[in-house]
Amino acid sequence: MTPDLLAALTAARAAKRPVVVATRLPSGEQMLLPSPDAGPELAAAAARALDRDESDTVKLADGAWFLHVFNPPQRLVVVGAVHIAQALVPMAAQLGLNVIVVDPRGSFATAERFPNVTIMTDWPDEAMDALVPDARTAVVTLTHDPKLDDPALDRALRSRAFYIGALGSRKTHAARLKRLRELGHGEEALARIRGPVGLDLEAVTAPEIALSILAEFVAVRRNAPLATKTAAKAAA
């Protein structure tokens, strides 16, 4: 890889721009896409790879190319700078997630409790409006406080967030769904919320609960059969 290409790739990643490094095989000639210099066939293949978020070798009319996808990291918005969040945040960073902790309660949302992550002390609805959750964003609410959780879930349901989880017992969750219904959300939208959040591991401690949440998140991210099973649990 040439220094110029590496510099361009590093700059694109720092700017969170989705790019593809295309390598012609076996010669090793490389190009950063999207680029005006790319042929239409290669450009289209790179766009598809970005969309699927999968690197792969493709055979085109001019030969084989390896398309290495560099999408910006998925984001995890954690609402509630609580004890479980302290366990969840470092584990999520290990999974390659860009984590944002939202909590208007300044005594919870401190850099001391949450080193090396983005902290927002806005109200959750305002924070969510600023963050603009997209199809590469996950949202987990952990406060147990409807004043904080509900506005975040309301905004999450209006977005394309691919994973939405809410901490709380079945009973708490039923009450939450009732309140969100009153805000105008239909059953199909409400079914997007994974509540109680996480795989059912009978988790007890904060790190165990964090693990169950991230285990479910990975199942969704990787389209595992478990992901649909856990979606059904809310309806059951």
Place this chain on the structure above:
Amino acid sequence: MTDATPAPQQADDILALAAQWRAAGEQVAVATVTETWGSSPRRAGSQLAVTVSGKMAGSVSGGCIEGAVADAAMKTIQTGVPQLLDFGITNERAWEVGLACGGKLKVFVEKLA
């Protein structure tokens, strides 16, 4: 919003680490899985970075072929010529290095110039 620095280092961001090594004056090669078949443990895009000084990070398999890939990487660092390596159960070299998973994969090895 307070943006804490530095941003959390992604555990699997091998290329960024390799670039750091390069910037620090190391001679670095990066190996990337370009294609897999069967039960290969690491998917396309997985990377292994190695330096002449002996640093190593990441993986391109479950540990079966990293040694052979690192040897190839040393050659690429010397010659500057990239290589496309082929590992599989029908491949004699793979037997030699023991690709126990029964998968097949291709690995592209390049120098960070």
